[in-house]
Amino acid sequence: MNPFSSPRKVAGSLCISPALAVLLRRLRYSNLRVGICCQDDNATPQKETLIKGLAATHSLNCVSFSGKHEDSFNKFSQAWNGTGPVSWYITSKEYELFFSQLKSKGWRIVYVGAETDIRAKDGFSNISKLEELPITICSFNKTATCDKLTLMIGYVMKLSREEDFAKAERHIPMYPTQNGLLFVPLTFELPLAQQLKRLDALLHKATDEIIQIDASSNFSKGTVFSPAFCELKSK
Numbered sequence: 001m002n003p004f005s006s007p008r009k010v011a012g013s014l015c016i017s018p019a020l021a022v023l024l025r026r027l028r029y030s031n032l033r034v035g036i037c038c039q040d041d042n043a044t045p046q047k048e049t050l051i052k053g054l055a056a057t058h059s060l061n062c063v064s065f066s067g068k069h070e071d072s073f074n075k076f077s078q079a080w081n082g083t084g085p086v087s088w089y090i091t092s093k094e095y096e097l098f099f100s101q102l103k104s105k106g107w108r109i110v111y112v113g114a115e116t117d118i119r120a121k122d123g124f125s126n127i128s129k130l131e132e133l134p135i136t137i138c139s140f141n142k143t144a145t146c147d148k149l150t151l152m153i154g155y156v157m158k159l160s161r162e163e164d165f166a167k168a169e170r171h172i173p174m175y176p177t178q179n180g181l182l183f184v185p186l187t188f189e190l191p192l193a194q195q196l197k198r199l200d201a202l203l204h205k206a207t208d209e210i211i212q213i214d215a216s217s218n219f220s221k222g223t224v225f226s227p228a229f230c231e232l233k234s235k
Contacts (some may be wrong), residue, residue, distance in 0.1 A: 019130040019189075022159060025196035026134065026185060028058045031173040035061035035080060055173050059193050074099035086144065090133065101117070110136065131187040138184040139198050150180045154195065155203040 016024075025032045038051045055062035065076040072095075080087075090104055092112045098110055103123045110133065112126045127136055135154075135202045142152050155172075157165075162185070166172045186195050186202075197201070212224035 005109075016049050016050070017130070023130050023133060024054060024058045024060070025159070025163065026166075026172070027174075028060070029171045031171045031177075032137070033061070034058075035063045037076075038062055038064045058133050059171045072098050077105075086140075088137065108140070129189060131189045134174060135184045135186075135195055135198060138182050141175050141182060145176050145180075147176070147180060150176050152181070152198060152202040153181060153201050153203060154186045154199040155183060156186050157203075157205045161205065 036051055036055050038048055052062055054060070062079070063076060063079045065072050065079065076098075087107045088110060089107055090110045090112060094111075102109060106123075108123050108125065110127060110128055112130055112133075125136060127133060138152055142150050155162075160228075162172070174182055174184065175180045184199075186192065211226050
């Protein structure tokens with residue numbers, strides 16, 4: 001994963017986007033092997049410290065490489081040493097030689113923030129926001145299993161509740177379990193209809209979306225839910 005092409009500065013300090021912070025927390029419990037790339041040719045000491053700190057915090061691999069050098073792929077492969085059936089490289093920058101080498105080894109490359117679907121063929125995918133990544137990966141994993149019994153379960157819950165659940169269960173897998181289940185968080189930052197079409201079932205905690213209760217009315221009439229949850233109920 002290389003989503004640090006345009007890190008933000010807040011009060012003079014380098015930081016990551018809220019969307020990336022949430023994604024890293026989820027990937028930690030996804031049952032997927034996840035790494036963060038630190039590009040040697042584009043890393044200030046502050047940026048390198050940030051990336052290595054994130055890797056340590058979220059129990060991720062930190063892989064150093066240079067995207068501009070011909071031998072970058074060999075160094076990257078040695079550092080990553082992947083053994084899975086498919087690997088993903090998430091980025092907002094393009095390195096033609098490096099990507100052609102990745103593709104030749106079966107990697108799938110995902111561009112974040114791409115405006116068109118020109119690269120959506122031959123091992124490339126486009127997503128407009130990082131929030132799309134979990135459902136993109138889960139959809140591919142379900143298809144790749146070629147097992148009609150594999151079910152993709154979507155869920156909606158507060159992030160704090162999600163983390164408590166993940167810690168208790170030790171994972172919320174984005175790769176099919178032995179029982180053929182994989183789980184994907186839904187996001188209200190993207191059109192719900194498109195996400196729901198990919199799901200086989202949906203779990204949600206309705207009480208997390210309550211924003212007001214009128215004690216003088218019965219529960220069904222006196223309870224006001226968030227606009228996002230009302231949209232979910234209407235689908």
